[in-house]
Amino acid sequence: MYADGSADPRAAATARTVLDGPEIDRALTRIAHEILERSKGGGDVTLLGIPSRGVPLAERLAERIERVEGRAVPRGSLDITMYRDDLRLAPARALGRTDIPPEGIDGRLVVLVDDVLFSGRTVRAALDALNDIGRPRTVQLAVLVDRGHRELPVRADYVGKNLPTSLRETVTVQLSEPDGHDAVLLGPAKPRPGEEG
Amino acid sequence: MRHLLSTGDLSRDEALLVLDTAAELAQVGDRSVKKLPTLRGRTVVNLFYEDSTRTRTSFELAAKRLSADVVNFSAKGSSVAKGESLKDTALTLQAMGADSVVVRHSASGAAHRLSEWVDGAVLNAGDGTHEHPTQALLDVFTMRERLGRLEGLRVAIVGDVLHSRVARSNVLLLHTLGAEVTLVAPPTLVPVSVHTWPCSVSYDLDAVLPKSDVVMLLRVQAERMHDAFFPTAREYSRRYGLDAERFARMQDDAIVMHPGPMVRGMEISAEVADSARTTVNEQVANGVSVRMAVLYLLLGGS
Numbered sequence: 001m002y003a004d005g006s007a008d009p010r011a012a013a014t015a016r017t018v019l020d021g022p023e024i025d026r027a028l029t030r031i032a033h034e035i036l037e038r039s040k041g042g043g044d045v046t047l048l049g050i051p052s053r054g055v056p057l058a059e060r061l062a063e064r065i066e067r068v069e070g071r072a073v074p075r076g077s078l079d080i081t082m083y084r085d086d087l088r089l090a091p092a093r094a095l096g097r098t099d100i101p102p103e104g105i106d107g108r109l110v111v112l113v114d115d116v117l118f119s120g121r122t123v124r125a126a127l128d129a130l131n132d133i134g135r136p137r138t139v140q141l142a143v144l145v146d147r148g149h150r151e152l153p154v155r156a157d158y159v160g161k162n163l164p165t166s167l168r169e170t171v172t173v174q175l176s177e178p179d180g181h182d183a184v185l186l187g188p189a190k191p192r193p194g195e196e197g
Numbered sequence: 198m199r200h201l202l203s204t205g206d207l208s209r210d211e212a213l214l215v216l217d218t219a220a221e222l223a224q225v226g227d228r229s230v231k232k233l234p235t236l237r238g239r240t241v242v243n244l245f246y247e248d249s250t251r252t253r254t255s256f257e258l259a260a261k262r263l264s265a266d267v268v269n270f271s272a273k274g275s276s277v278a279k280g281e282s283l284k285d286t287a288l289t290l291q292a293m294g295a296d297s298v299v300v301r302h303s304a305s306g307a308a309h310r311l312s313e314w315v316d317g318a319v320l321n322a323g324d325g326t327h328e329h330p331t332q333a334l335l336d337v338f339t340m341r342e343r344l345g346r347l348e349g350l351r352v353a354i355v356g357d358v359l360h361s362r363v364a365r366s367n368v369l370l371l372h373t374l375g376a377e378v379t380l381v382a383p384p385t386l387v388p389v390s391v392h393t394w395p396c397s398v399s400y401d402l403d404a405v406l407p408k409s410d411v412v413m414l415l416r417v418q419a420e421r422m423h424d425a426f427f428p429t430a431r432e433y434s435r436r437y438g439l440d441a442e443r444f445a446r447m448q449d450d451a452i453v454m455h456p457g458p459m460v461r462g463m464e465i466s467a468e469v470a471d472s473a474r475t476t477v478n479e480q481v482a483n484g485v486s487v488r489m490a491v492l493y494l495l496l497g498g499s
Contacts (some may be wrong), residue, residue: 079221082233082493094214094496097223098445132230 013193015172015187019161024144024182028057029162031142034158041111044137046108047075050126051096053115056177057144061113073103077132078112083125100133110136111158115173117143120154145184146172198321202492204330211396212373215320216338219483220488224483225262236265244286244296245322246272246302246310250379251457251481252322252332256299260490265496268295278483287314297496300324305362318495326360326421332456333366334366335487339480340411343452344475348375353405355437356464357382360386360422363456364415368396381405383437385426402437405444413454414439414464430463440466440491452476 019027036042042065049058055077062075079096081087106123112126130136142158147165165171165186172185198211207215225231241260242254254271260267270290272278276459277286283302290298297318302310305325312319312372323329341347352371369426371378378396380387384469399405406412417433427433434440439453446468447453453465453475461467 082235082497087235087497088499090498092494095218098221098224108278128234132232133228 012189015170015185017060017183018071018163018186019145019184021176021182024160024184027144028060029064029081031158031160032068034109035061035140035142036068037128038140038157042069042073042108044064044105044107045073046080046101046105046110046136047073048105048110048112048130049075049098050112050122051077051079052178053175055097057115057142058111058113059132061142062091063112074103074108075186076101076187078126078129079123080125080129083128085125098129100182104116105130105134105136109140111142115144115175116171117141117146117154117156117159118149118171120150120152124152125156128129144173145171170177198346198495200243200308200321200416201255201330202308202312202321203328203497204333204373207370207373209373212334212337213265214372215334215487215494216341218311218494219293219334219338219352220258220342222489223483223486223490225493226482231262233262234264235258235493235497236263239265239296240294241265241267241297241492241496242290242293243269243322244290244298244300245270245338246277246300246307247323248273249323250333251302252484253318253480254473255484256320256322256331258483259492262411262489263485263492263497265492268293272297281313281339284314287311291315291317297492316492318493320491323362324367327362328330328366328371329362331396331484331488331491332363333370334491335480335484336363336367336454336456337370338483339454340376340452340486342412342483343476345369345451350376351408352376352378352380352411352413353381353402353409353441355402355483356413356414357417357426358382358391358415358449359426363441365394367413368394372396379405379409381437383433385403393438394497403446405454406443409447410448410451411440411454412447412451413456414455414459415462416460434463438464438466439469441468444472454480457481 039045047058047062049055058075062073065073076099078099079098081095142155143156144160146164147163148161168189170189171186174183176182203347215227245253257267295317299322301322302324305327308321308324368378372395380398380403455477
């Protein structure tokens with residue numbers, strides 16, 4: 001995914017599909033069950049997606065947990081733009097939506113949801129953002145793809161697919177909500193400073 | 198966008214970006230921790246040659262909520278009183294490492310001149326009778342919050358247009374965003390150049406009132422009036438003041454705005470000023486969000 005939230009059509013043209021729609025579905029179903037198992041029923045789980053592609057992923061995970069447990073799961077979005085450490089490296093970017101469920105996050109098990117885990121800087125920023133909003137009991141991280149190359153000591157609790165990549169490659173996640181269909185593509189990099197999270 | 202000197206410099210997309218950013222930042226004011234780390238290590242100087250507690254405090258709060266360091270520099274009791282020129286003051290600020298200068302000056306064009314002398318971003322917080330862009334942005338933000346749209350909105354700006362930088366900034370911005378503006382004022386308080394502005398002019402408040410979605414009252418700026426522009430305050434009030442009777446003839450969902458400070462009993466009756474359809478206090482709260490958005494967009498990136 002690109003920082004501006006758009007899928008690059010040129011990358012898509014030469015890219016190889018590493019996860020297709022049904023595989024993404026299965027990965028999300030598995031993550032939903034893992035969250036339920038580790039949280040012993042998910043009674044205090046709040047799912048927070050990181051814009052832009054983390055938000056529909058959090059929504060889908062919440063729906064799956066609801067289907068299994070038969071009760072509502074609070075979900076929202078957490079924009080981390082204002083907390084990024086690379087703000088000064090690029091022109092000011094538009095903010096995403098921050099939408100915290102009305103019950104707040106104090107004492108909850110917050111699962112952060114993002115599409116790609118890369119340097120770990122987005123997650124660091126998200127932890128800072130959470131700090132300003134409240135005090136969760138525990139924070140866990142769920143990602144669709146872990147592509148490696150961490151620059152910070154960050155680890156995901158739930159991973160859809162571990163995807164060993166080269167730094168010369170890009171991982172593009174397409175989801176039906178913004179893009180019309182589901183796919184994870186691996187393609188050649190275009191030069192830009194580490195912007196994925 | 199490097200400086201914010203005039204709302205006329207803003208494209209439609211840029212203006213909407215400021216409004217959308219402000220809408221997101223408004224949430225920060227509702228939190229227990231009202232602070233973002235975005236501008237950590239940046240310095241914002243408030244350079245105020247005219248007294249303005251409201252605007253200065255609003256800018257100060259906005260910068261502090263984004264974790265910037267704020268230096269307040271008021272002309273009174275400073276080297277300005279000893280005769281230092283604007284340019285020398287600017288170069289001093291530059292040497293002190295200011296990333297941004299928020300300037301209020303009694304001379305039209307002062308902010309523009311300043312932007313030629315300093316490297317940092319210059320934000321015009323009111324220059325003479327010229328412009329006050331963040332005020333217009335917060336006014337438009339308030340209209341969009343209250344009425345849900347800007348396109349096609351009919352806005353009447355009433356009162357001392359001649360001395361008002363708020364009026365000019367609003368006319369330009371509202372025009373960019375697709376609203377129709379009518380200026381309503383005594384002929385003596387309409388600027389000579391008004392035919393070049395993208396708006397219409399009327400001298401009759403009662404004719405414009407029932408057609409307006411927004412009625413924005415301006416303060417009669419007695420301190421800038423070195424001539425007699427109208428016979429008496431009473432006559433002004435009778436023809437251009439918003440009292441309960443006129444208020445009753447407005448559309449049911451129309452709102453009343455005022456940039457403050459209000460002169461109760463002259464431009465606006467106390468009854469109207471305290472009505473739920475008057476947005477004066479909302480405008481102040483929105484001012485902080487809008488100024489945060491502008492500071493973020495000017496200073497947040499490279």
